[in-house]
Amino acid sequence: MHEISLLENVREILQEHAHSQDFKQVIKLTLEIGKFSCVEPDALRFGFDVVMQDTLAEGAELILIESPGKGVCNACGQESILDKLYDPCEFCKHPFVNITQGNDMMIKDLVVI
Incomplete structure (x- = not known):
């Protein structure tokens, strides 16, 4: 389950920012998860409390948002919204589309004190 490793990375990022931006506690954390990121939201929710225990994010509310x-x-240059990773272009139906969004996870918003 790589979601635990991802949450550990989020915890490290939060600790680094707490030090540099002088906050003591995370109240709410919003993570944006790309549709093609292979991150399982239920696994993130399951592991969040365990990974954040005894840290500045213990007890924080976790909000997950899926980005499309x-x-x-490659053929017509139009940007398409994709439901599946290998969908063709919605305009010209060309089979080769370079992914520009949806394969990442990022901290979208933080509420801290």
């Missing part, structure tokens, strides 16, 4: 998949067509 997008890509640019």
Whole structure:
């Protein structure tokens, strides 16, 4: 389950920012998860409390937002919204679309004190 490793990385990022931006506690954390990121939201929710125990994010509210998949067509250059990783271009139906959004996870918002 790589979600635990991802949460450990989030915890490290929070600790670094707490030090540099002088906050003591995370009240709410919003993570944006790309549609094609292979991150399982239920696994993140399951592991969040365990990974954040005894840290500045213990007891924080976790909000997960899914970002859509997008890509640019190699043939027509149009940006398409993609439901599946290998969907063709929605405009010209060309099979090769370069993914531009939806394969990452990032901290979208923090509420801290």
